[in-house]
Amino acid sequence: MSVFISSVRHRPWLTQVTLLAVLLGALLALSLKTQDRIRSQQLPNMRISQLAAAYADLRDSNLEQSKQIADLRKQLTKYQQAASEDNGNAKLLSADLQKANLLAGLVPVSGQGIIVTLKDARNPPPKPADMSQEVYIETLRPYLIHDQDIQAVINELRAAGAEGIAVNDQRVVSTTAVRCVGPTVLVNNVATNGSPVKIKAIGDSDTLGSSLMMPGGVSDQYKITDPSMISVDKAKEIILPAFAGATPIRFAQPATEAKAEQAQRESEKSAAQAPVPTEDAPEIKKSLGNRN
Amino acid sequence: MSALRNAILPITGLTAGFCAVYFTQATVPPFWGPYLSLAALAGLDSICGGIRAGIEGKFADDVFLSGFFLNTLFAAALAYLGDRIGVDLFLAAVVMLGGRVFLNLSLIRRYVLTQAQLMTKKEG
Numbered sequence: 001m002s003v004f005i006s007s008v009r010h011r012p013w014l015t016q017v018t019l020l021a022v023l024l025g026a027l028l029a030l031s032l033k034t035q036d037r038i039r040s041q042q043l044p045n046m047r048i049s050q051l052a053a054a055y056a057d058l059r060d061s062n063l064e065q066s067k068q069i070a071d072l073r074k075q076l077t078k079y080q081q082a083a084s085e086d087n088g089n090a091k092l093l094s095a096d097l098q099k100a101n102l103l104a105g106l107v108p109v110s111g112q113g114i115i116v117t118l119k120d121a122r123n124p125p126p127k128p129a130d131m132s133q134e135v136y137i138e139t140l141r142p143y144l145i146h147d148q149d150i151q152a153v154i155n156e157l158r159a160a161g162a163e164g165i166a167v168n169d170q171r172v173v174s175t176t177a178v179r180c181v182g183p184t185v186l187v188n189n190v191a192t193n194g195s196p197v198k199i200k201a202i203g204d205s206d207t208l209g210s211s212l213m214m215p216g217g218v219s220d221q222y223k224i225t226d227p228s229m230i231s232v233d234k235a236k237e238i239i240l241p242a243f244a245g246a247t248p249i250r251f252a253q254p255a256t257e258a259k260a261e262q263a264q265r266e267s268e269k270s271a272a273q274a275p276v277p278t279e280d281a282p283e284i285k286k287s288l289g290n291r292n
Numbered sequence: 293m294s295a296l297r298n299a300i301l302p303i304t305g306l307t308a309g310f311c312a313v314y315f316t317q318a319t320v321p322p323f324w325g326p327y328l329s330l331a332a333l334a335g336l337d338s339i340c341g342g343i344r345a346g347i348e349g350k351f352a353d354d355v356f357l358s359g360f361f362l363n364t365l366f367a368a369a370l371a372y373l374g375d376r377i378g379v380d381l382f383l384a385a386v387v388m389l390g391g392r393v394f395l396n397l398s399l400i401r402r403y404v405l406t407q408a409q410l411m412t413k414k415e416g
Contacts, residue, residue, distance in 0.1 A: 012351075012353075013342065013345070013346035013351035013353070013356070014298060014301055014302070014346065015301075016342070016353055016356060016357065017301075017302050017305075017339060017342045017343055017346065017356075018301045018302050018304070018305040019305065020305075020335070020338070020339060020342070020356075020357075020360050021302040021303075021305035021306040021309065021339055022305040022306070022308055022309035022312075023309060023335065023360070024306060024309065024332070024335040024336060024338075024339055025305065025306040025307060025308065025309025025310035025311075025312075025313070026309040026310065026312060026313040027309075027328070027331060027332040027335050027364070028306075028309075028310060028332045028335075028336075029309070029310045029311075029312075029313035029314040030313050030318060030319070030320065030328060030332075031325070031328045031329045031331075031332045032314070033313070033314065033318065033319045034319045034320050034322065034324075034325040034328060034329075035325055035329065037319050037322065038322045038325055041322075
């Protein structure tokens with residue numbers, strides 16, 4: 001009883017408990033806000049050990065399957081060669097197939113070309129004290145390499161007649177997407193280095209190189225931030241790997257003859273409707289007509 | 293009634309601290325989220341322990357202060373270490389701290405009830 005009364009009358013401990021309760025409140029609020037953010041951004045609320053294990057598992061099975069695909073492709077090539085040796089007709093087909101595979105990026109290719117290296121800027125501006133984190137990230141954008149930068153280079157290279165392109169040694173094919181995910185770049189759904197990004201292209205190295213360096217072109221936009229963000233090197237011999245992913249086709253099927261004709265007519269029509277920039281337009285139209 | 297008066301100060305402090313942080317944009321990186329939560333649990337344990345010791349008349353400020361800061365720190369650090377070496381110390385800390393919070397809360401409840409009974413007896 002006396003214990004209780006003394007604690008009620010003068011309670012030095014209560015002030016200390018109160019002070020630390022303030023701290024505890026702050027801690028709880030911080031923890032709550034963090035958990036809210038984790039939930040709202042759908043970030044996995046897993047700790048490092050679980051994440052690491054899951055990641056290692058997925059990476060291993062991914063690697064395994066890539067190897068299987070490569071093996072199966074090799075086997076297929078062997079069968080095709082064997083079949084082509086049997087008779088002349090198959091030989092012709094096989095040559096056609098080789099060409100189609102070359103275009104589709106299903107076989108490794110080599111030849112002259114260029115290597116484009118995209119890097120994040122060396123000296124991005126430091127964060128001003130009065131700027132919030134969100135605004136700062138926005139101002140930092142031009143100093144970092146994003147998927148758009150890579151896409152722009154790929155587009156320019158294709159326009160200049162590149163016959164094969166690989167981003168970070170992932171072959172660019174008709175189904176390839178290039179996407180930024182955090183600090184990595186997903187190419188063909190394979191996570192690769194985000195900076196530097198190496199883009200290799202086979203084609204006439206002079207044409208390809210100058211297509212990137214022309215005024216107002218791709219390389220010009222880095223002049224303000226850091227010109228060393230892009231570098232272009234010509235190379236006598238470039239080797240591009242074959243596309244290693246799977247290509248399931250579920251929706252597209254070859255069109256019937258009538259539909260094909262219709263599509264052809266439509267493409268001719270839209271080509272004819274295109275605005276013509278110069279006066280010798282009939283010339284262009286005629287040459288288009290001849291080609292078809 | 294005295295129990296209620298005693299409770300007002302810590303609860304006000306808790307609310308003040310909570311509001312002070314909750315209405316800012318402060319968060320920690322998601323990676324540290326679980327460890328921060330564990331630290332908060334350890335802090336809760338210390339506060340409950342302090343209140344209990346205060347009611348029992350055994351309150352020692354050096355034990356209380358060092359306990360609050362070091363326990364929160366150790367709880368988070370040990371859980372992190374456990375994750376790094378692949379032992380789930382996180383779970384151990386949650387079980388241990390959670391158990392102690394419940395134990396202390398129930399003891400505090402008993403003391404308050406006994407006190408209330410004594411008071412009514414005295415008045416009657």
